[in-house]
Amino acid sequence: MSGGSFEVIADFWDEQVGEEGDAFHRLLVRPALFRVLGEVAGLDVLDLGCANGATSRALADLGARVTGVDISPRLIEHARRREAARPRGVRYMVGDAAHLPELPDASFDRITASMVLMDLEDAAGAIREAARLLRPGGRLVATLFHPCFQIPDGSSWLIERAVVDEQISVRVWRYREPSRTETVAKVDQPAPTVHYHRPLDWYASRLVESGLLIDALHEAYPDDAFAEHFPEAARRLSVIPGILVIGARKV
Numbered sequence: 001m002s003g004g005s006f007e008v009i010a011d012f013w014d015e016q017v018g019e020e021g022d023a024f025h026r027l028l029v030r031p032a033l034f035r036v037l038g039e040v041a042g043l044d045v046l047d048l049g050c051a052n053g054a055t056s057r058a059l060a061d062l063g064a065r066v067t068g069v070d071i072s073p074r075l076i077e078h079a080r081r082r083e084a085a086r087p088r089g090v091r092y093m094v095g096d097a098a099h100l101p102e103l104p105d106a107s108f109d110r111i112t113a114s115m116v117l118m119d120l121e122d123a124a125g126a127i128r129e130a131a132r133l134l135r136p137g138g139r140l141v142a143t144l145f146h147p148c149f150q151i152p153d154g155s156s157w158l159i160e161r162a163v164v165d166e167q168i169s170v171r172v173w174r175y176r177e178p179s180r181t182e183t184v185a186k187v188d189q190p191a192p193t194v195h196y197h198r199p200l201d202w203y204a205s206r207l208v209e210s211g212l213l214i215d216a217l218h219e220a221y222p223d224d225a226f227a228e229h230f231p232e233a234a235r236r237l238s239v240i241p242g243i244l245v246i247g248a249r250k251v
């Protein structure tokens with residue numbers, strides 16, 4: 001599909017996510033991303049799958065020189081509109097993360113892919129392209145739904161309540177085989193989006209084959225601010241992590 005599955009829901013996505021990202025991203029995903037990413041001030045950062053630019057703007061606010069890329073032209077329009085309303089010097093491009101010929105080799109210090117790799121049909125190509133675009137010593141940092149515990153149509157939460165306590169677990173019935181699923185993640189989302197499950201060793205193998213050595217694996221757990229906003233989700237995600245952050249360095 002031209003523009004990808006997010007193109008169809010781009011206006012809805014922009015409205016939901018707004019200028020700074022939705023609460024789930026702001027309170028759980030982004031702190032975990034930034035913790036693994038470290039200092040970005042003065043660095044050239046490519047934000048893959050930038051959508052309406054929520055993470056790109058946050059990176060620019062930390063002092064990075066940011067380029068945001070997304071396959072959805074409509075989401076890039078939203079990102080540019082927001083940049084025009086409050087300029088931060090972020091450059092936005094429509095492009096496929098797996099094929100970015102307009103960007104020269106070794107032109108970025110950091111590449112972020114926040115909740116993106118599992119939305120890419122050709123995630124292997126995107127990892128290879130990230131390796132090409134990174135300077136030696138540069139890092140790719142990706143957040144994703146935890147491939148071991150949050151598998152679309154392959155896992156579910158199981159909450160067993162006894163008289164005085166409860167046991168929270170995740171039931172996984174499909175893990176080993178990569179799969180493609182269409183899901184509706186948000187209330188009133190007008191159309192489904194497409195997601196791809198790949199097991200953890202798939203990601204590790206693609207990174208290593210591309211010359212990117214994993215230097216961080218971080219599982220995000222809720223803090224008090226998240227728990228205040230999402231008390232039910234916080235009970236579950238405090239036991240079993242929903243978000244995995246992978247950092248990998250170009251050797």
Ligand SMILES: C[S@@+](CC[C@H](N)C(=O)[O-])C[C@H]1O[C@@H](n2cnc3c(N)ncnc32)[C@H](O)[C@@H]1O
Pocket residue numbers: 003004005006007017021025048049050051052053054055056069070071072075095096097098113114115116119120121122
């Ligand atoms: C969950 S959203 C990412 C959210 C965003 N990173 C943020 O922090 O707000 C996934 C994004 O990946 C984009 N995408 C899907 N396939 C792509 C591809 N081949 N190349 C670039 N972007 C792609 C979608 O259009 C969508 O905007």
